Amino acid sequence: MQTHDDITEMISASTINARLDELAAEIDAEFAGEDVIIICVLRGAMMFMTDMVRRLNFPMEIDFLQLKSYEETTSTGEITLLKDVGDISGKHVLVFEDIVDTGNTLQFILQHLAAKNPARLKTCALLDNPARRQIAGIAPDFTGFAIPNKFVVGYGLDYNEKYRNLSYIATINGGK
Numbered sequence: 762m763q764t765h766d767d768i769t770e771m772i773s774a775s776t777i778n779a780r781l782d783e784l785a786a787e788i789d790a791e792f793a794g795e796d797v798i799i800i801c802v803l804r805g806a807m808m809f810m811t812d813m814v815r816r817l818n819f820p821m822e823i824d825f826l827q828l829k830s831y832e833e834t835t836s837t838g839e840i841t842l843l844k845d846v847g848d849i850s851g852k853h854v855l856v857f858e859d860i861v862d863t864g865n866t867l868q869f870i871l872q873h874l875a876a877k878n879p880a881r882l883k884t885c886a887l888l889d890n891p892a893r894r895q896i897a898g899i900a901p902d903f904t905g906f907a908i909p910n911k912f913v914v915g916y917g918l919d920y921n922e923k924y925r926n927l928s929y930i931a932t933i934n935g936g937k
């Protein structure tokens with residue numbers, strides 16, 4: 762395990778792996794027999810997506826969506842699109858996101874993708890921080906872990922682009 766003085770482990774790699782096995786079973790049951798388009802929200806969900814797709818047993822294509830959120834600097838919650846997905850019209854779609862926090866990003870994703878008329882649109886977030894939710898009624902269909910209100914890094918999630926490579930989830934000392 763990589764250790765750092767400035768972070769504290771919150772969810773171990775083995776706990777993540779065990780939960781991913783359970784999540785994959787839930788998702789397999791939901792999409793059994795379907796041809797699915799997986800959408801990975803860059804960059805935070807990359808590790809989660811790659812670990813999940815190897816556990817899933819339905820035929821799939823994999824696409825990527827990249828967003829830029831200005832929330833941190835301007836507090837407007839404004840989100841713009843850096844990279845869009847291809848055609849999903851009439852398709853069964855499953856989105857992988859790293860964390861749902863205020864819900865602004867997930868709401869944007871749902872509105873953006875729903876406008877492309879998929880047959881089914883489901884979302885799966887590795888982490889959910891419900892205490893920070895600002896958008897009522899916004900929640901992932903599948904959740905890896907609900908976490909307390911702390912800023913977390915690792916397993917794809919970053920702080921100023923660092924720590925994404927950790928195999929575990931950690932809190933930043935000092936916190937959110």
Ligand code: IMP
Binds near residue numbers: 862866911912914920
């Ligand atoms: P929301 O729009 O507030 O729900 O935030 C969603 C996005 O903010 C996520 O996709 C992450 O990129 C980022 N984010 C929110 N909370 C955290 C955190 O605790 N650690 C790292 N990134 C976070």
Ligand code: MG
Binds near residue numbers: 802803806859
């Ligand atoms: Mg993100």
